[in-house]
Amino acid sequence: MNAPVNASPITTAPLLEATGLVRRFGGVTAVGGIDLSVFEGELVSVIGPNGAGKTTAFNLISGLDKPDAGAIRFAGANIAGRSPEGIAAAGIARTFQHGRVFANLSIADNVLIGAHGRLRAVRPDWPIIGPLAELALALVRPASVRAEEATLRDEVSEILSLFGDRLLPRIDQPAHSLSYANRRRVEIARALAARPRLLLLDEPTAGMNPTETAEMLEIIASLKARGQTILLIEHKLDMVMRLSDRVIVLDDGRKIAEGKPQAVRTDPAVIEAYLGHGNIGAAAPAGNAATAAPTLPVTA
Amino acid sequence: MTSWFDHTINGLIIGNIYGLLAVGLALIFGVSRLINFAHGSVYVVGAYVGWVAVSVLHTPFPVTLALVVILAALLGIAIERFGIRPLAGAPRIAPLLATIGLSFVLDQTVQILFSPDPRSVPMQLPNWRLEIGGGSIGMLDLLIGGIGITAAGALFAFLKLTKWGWAVRATALDRDAARVVGVDVDQVNRIVFAIAAALGGVGGVLVGMYYNVITPTMGFEATLKGIVAEVVGGVGNVPGAIVGSLLLGIIESYGVALLGTSYRNLFAFLLLIAILVLRPNGLFASRHQLPPEPMTGTFIAPSKPIGLPVPLLAALAAFAIALPLLIDNGYLIQTLTNAWLYALLGLSLTLVAGTSGQVSLGHAALLAIGGYTSALLAADYGFPVWLTIIAGGLMAAGLGTLLVSPAFRLRGHYVSIATLGIGEIVALVILNWESVTHGPIGVAGIPPLEFFGRPLYDTNAIYWVAFAIMLALALLQVRLLSSHLGRTMRAVRDDDVAARSFGISLNRYKGLAFAFGGFVAGISGAFTAHMYSFINHETFNTHISVLALTIAILGGMGNVGGAILGAVALIGLPEVFRIAAEYRILLYGIALLLLVRFRPQGLLGTV
Ligand SMILES: Nc1ncnc2c1ncn2[C@@H]1O[C@H](COP(=O)(O)OP(=O)(O)O)[C@@H](O)[C@H]1O
Numbered sequence: 001m002n003a004p005v006n007a008s009p010i011t012t013a014p015l016l017e018a019t020g021l022v023r024r025f026g027g028v029t030a031v032g033g034i035d036l037s038v039f040e041g042e043l044v045s046v047i048g049p050n051g052a053g054k055t056t057a058f059n060l061i062s063g064l065d066k067p068d069a070g071a072i073r074f075a076g077a078n079i080a081g082r083s084p085e086g087i088a089a090a091g092i093a094r095t096f097q098h099g100r101v102f103a104n105l106s107i108a109d110n111v112l113i114g115a116h117g118r119l120r121a122v123r124p125d126w127p128i129i130g131p132l133a134e135l136a137l138a139l140v141r142p143a144s145v146r147a148e149e150a151t152l153r154d155e156v157s158e159i160l161s162l163f164g165d166r167l168l169p170r171i172d173q174p175a176h177s178l179s180y181a182n183r184r185r186v187e188i189a190r191a192l193a194a195r196p197r198l199l200l201l202d203e204p205t206a207g208m209n210p211t212e213t214a215e216m217l218e219i220i221a222s223l224k225a226r227g228q229t230i231l232l233i234e235h236k237l238d239m240v241m242r243l244s245d246r247v248i249v250l251d252d253g254r255k256i257a258e259g260k261p262q263a264v265r266t267d268p269a270v271i272e273a274y275l276g277h278g279n280i281g282a283a284a285p286a287g288n289a290a291t292a293a294p295t296l297p298v299t300a
Numbered sequence: 301m302t303s304w305f306d307h308t309i310n311g312l313i314i315g316n317i318y319g320l321l322a323v324g325l326a327l328i329f330g331v332s333r334l335i336n337f338a339h340g341s342v343y344v345v346g347a348y349v350g351w352v353a354v355s356v357l358h359t360p361f362p363v364t365l366a367l368v369v370i371l372a373a374l375l376g377i378a379i380e381r382f383g384i385r386p387l388a389g390a391p392r393i394a395p396l397l398a399t400i401g402l403s404f405v406l407d408q409t410v411q412i413l414f415s416p417d418p419r420s421v422p423m424q425l426p427n428w429r430l431e432i433g434g435g436s437i438g439m440l441d442l443l444i445g446g447i448g449i450t451a452a453g454a455l456f457a458f459l460k461l462t463k464w465g466w467a468v469r470a471t472a473l474d475r476d477a478a479r480v481v482g483v484d485v486d487q488v489n490r491i492v493f494a495i496a497a498a499l500g501g502v503g504g505v506l507v508g509m510y511y512n513v514i515t516p517t518m519g520f521e522a523t524l525k526g527i528v529a530e531v532v533g534g535v536g537n538v539p540g541a542i543v544g545s546l547l548l549g550i551i552e553s554y555g556v557a558l559l560g561t562s563y564r565n566l567f568a569f570l571l572l573i574a575i576l577v578l579r580p581n582g583l584f585a586s587r588h589q590l591p592p593e594p595m596t597g598t599f600i601a602p603s604k605p606i607g608l609p610v611p612l613l614a615a616l617a618a619f620a621i622a623l624p625l626l627i628d629n630g631y632l633i634q635t636l637t638n639a640w641l642y643a644l645l646g647l648s649l650t651l652v653a654g655t656s657g658q659v660s661l662g663h664a665a666l667l668a669i670g671g672y673t674s675a676l677l678a679a680d681y682g683f684p685v686w687l688t689i690i691a692g693g694l695m696a697a698g699l700g701t702l703l704v705s706p707a708f709r710l711r712g713h714y715v716s717i718a719t720l721g722i723g724e725i726v727a728l729v730i731l732n733w734e735s736v737t738h739g740p741i742g743v744a745g746i747p748p749l750e751f752f753g754r755p756l757y758d759t760n761a762i763y764w765v766a767f768a769i770m771l772a773l774a775l776l777q778v779r780l781l782s783s784h785l786g787r788t789m790r791a792v793r794d795d796d797v798a799a800r801s802f803g804i805s806l807n808r809y810k811g812l813a814f815a816f817g818g819f820v821a822g823i824s825g826a827f828t829a830h831m832y833s834f835i836n837h838e839t840f841n842t843h844i845s846v847l848a849l850t851i852a853i854l855g856g857m858g859n860v861g862g863a864i865l866g867a868v869a870l871i872g873l874p875e876v877f878r879i880a881a882e883y884r885i886l887l888y889g890i891a892l893l894l895l896v897r898f899r900p901q902g903l904l905g906t907v
């Protein structure tokens with residue numbers, strides 16, 4: 001039922017495969033049995049009206065919340081119910097819809113936190129005495145530790161340069177001093193620093209103006225071009241249409257459509273869901289949607 | 301021999317009094333999401349109003365009760381208006397800290413007005429007892445039970461039947477929504493504080509009559525018991541608070557019957573920790589849910605820390621070293637030595653509460669662990685002092701981390717409550733574990749400090765050693781903060797959910813913060829023990845924990861230089877101005893209040 005419609009390496013197993021995910025909050029079924037898969041190198045978008053359960057699905061995949069039912073396999077292993085730390089270590093990094101930068105940390109430190117899981121020299125994974133060794137190494141700071149830190153700092157500049165001069169000139173400023181859009185960028189940079197096998201982006205352009213949105217589209221396109229696997233939640237449909245290999249549409253906790261962007265766009269169930277809710281996100285105001293009958297409106 | 305019947309009655313009566321406190325705490329938490337540490341102080345004020353009424357004005361009992369209710373309610377309104385409401389937009393932990401400051405101010409004011417001596421509240425009731433089976437019930441028991449039931453009934457009637465009761469419930473359910481539908485939430489807060497304070501004040505008079513003794517310092521313990529009862533019932537749950545109170549009263553009463561009076565509080569705090577670890581939402585909570593928004597407990601006001609230039613710092617250090625040679629004032633040097641030892645405590649807490657966001661209210665326990673370890677090893681087992689001081693630091697690091705580790709999974713206010721409880725448990729274990737700690741007698745004849753085998757008696761020499769240790773550990777902490785650990789701990793503080801999403805194990809980094817901080821505090825406690833030559837279970841009390849927090853906030857949370865500056869200011873200045881001890885605690889309370897209100901980022905800024 002959820003055979004990949006448009007995945008080049010059909011022969012291999014998906015990198016991420018969630019089946020029958022369920023999460024209820026009291027009487028509300030936020031996610032009601034969703035199947036979802038992402039193949040290596042793919043960019044899959046999840047769209048749907050507000051409250052459809054997209055963020056909840058992300059929380060389940062990233063381990064911040066535990067599913068009431070269902071399985072999540074990532075790179076062959078079952079990760080459902082694992083701790084967020086464990087899932088991060090397995091190679092999933094995410095951004096948050098409402099932005100969760102570390103407000104009092106500089107941009108550089110925020111991004112370095114993204115690379116926390118990659119620290120090796122200063123975090124030997126010895127049993128039991130590991131934490132104490134980490135403390136000692138942090139205080140003594142032998143050459144290997146200094147070299148690792150320096151390499152990561154170079155990498156931070158490299159990642160930040162992806163955003164032009166939006167972030168680099170402010171690299172030592174605390175995140176709370178940044179504009180909303182810049183905080184969103186810091187989140188993406190932080191996630192990239194983890195070098196994740198799968199990147200989860202929850203509405204990366206929320207609150208951005210058209211210029212900034214276009215910039216973000218280019219950045220995500222460039223990530224995709226270099227082979228980054230991405231699962232994207234996005235309201236701005238033109239962006240979804242241009243970036244996605246595959247689109248999954250959620251409504252009311254259920255998957256109502258899945259397929260290539262063009263196919264999804266003309267799917268009657270999808271149009272019904274969007275028009276029915278009259279609520280489609282910033283890119284397509286309700287008035288606009290009401291006049292566009294056959295396909296979902298996309299501003300090019 | 302008292303019977304089990306008597307113990308049960310006693311437990312219910314005490315539980316009733318806890319209930320008068322816990323219900324108020326639960327109401328206040330319900331509408332303002334605040335754990336009110338000043339609640340026990342209202343109870344003290346109630347007790348003293350009762351004492352004045354009975355002993356000075358000779359009022360009959362109903363008039364006494366009415367006076368207490370009115371004055372306590374007014375005090376509650378004043379606390380809400382001047383202590384809490386100005387902090388509406390501040391970090392969640394700010395009003396909690398303000399109530400701690402208020403409790404210091406109120407308790408000390410009572411102490412200054414009425415002297416610290418215990419007073420007895422004459423009983424205004426005929427002293428007959430009803431014999432039942434193997435036990436008896438007294439008139440006072442019935443009265444307290446009656447007042448408890450009447451108060452609970454009146455409260456429920458108010459909440460369910462009146463317009464303002466509805467407004468209180470609406471506000472507790474969702475403050476913003478209540479505001480939207482036109483509820484005057486400020487008025488709701490005022491009403492709730494008035495009711496809570498009135499109930500607390502009544503509790504104070506009744507306990508005064510029940511035990512026939514009141515002291516100005518009894519408020520703190522009352523707050524703690526109220527909080528324990530509230531946590532047992534589920535924070536903010538009014539009926540839960542009543543059940544929790546009765547349960548606590550009975551558990552304590554049976555515990556005392558089995559093991560003795562000095563175990564009473566141990567039972568209370570073990571119950572607290574067990575509930576926090578096993579059922580943090582109380583006995584009656586439904587399944588745990590992910591909180592929709594982060595409930596961070598940090599007290600970090602975004603600010604730009606003031607960076608002092610290195611040459612200036614070096615000059616200050618040189619001055620501090622040269623000071624004993626420049627002036628001949630042993631008293632001042634001793635005072636500053638004390639300040640360096642408090643600076644160590646401040647460094648420890650600023651790392652734990654400031655850098656890592658775990659606002660510990662039991663930090664004095666780390667001093668106690670370090671102090672006792674070193675004192676006992678040196679005095680009873682004859683180890684060399686330099687070695688036992690290091691052992692004290694290591695023990696505080698290891699044992700301290702182990703003891704707080706159950707609290708690592710908690711957030712926000714719960715961390716503060718848990719650390720407070722753990723701190724009290726440490727003090728009570730020291731008091732009761734006589735075979736090792738010498739119990740209430742304390743440890744006397746602790747060998748003096750030594751320097752390469754030579755005993756140190758010279759004031760200046762002790763000063764230099766204390767300064768050198770303080771400086772070395774401060775520099776080590778600076779190094780820690782500049783490493784990946786510094787940013788990792790601060791990330792845990794700023795947003796633990798986001799931190800976990802990037803592979804940061806909270807246990808590991810909170811643990812490392814407590815381990816490093818525990819070592820620093822343990823060294824301070826050990827040094828102090830050898831300097832005083834005598835310690836007991838009260839040497840490192842809760843006042844010191846709060847003072848440590850005030851030091852850390854004054855300097856700027858997480859700020860190493862700030863902790864040292866804060867210690868010099870709060871320890872040195874009162875000493876220089878020769879402020880008497882009871883005014884000093886008043887001063888600390890006022891300092892905490894003013895800081896939280898007007899300069900939350902401290903003198904040098906949060907880091
Ligand atoms: N922590 C929570 N507690 C209760 N209900 C929640 C919680 N998180 C999400 N929900 C509910 O689940 C539904 C899906 O929400 P969400 O996943 O955030 O939607 P989306 O991201 O698609 O806009 C909504 O009805 C929302 O109110």
Ligand SMILES: [Mg+2]
Binds near residue numbers: 054056
């Ligand atoms: Mg969402």
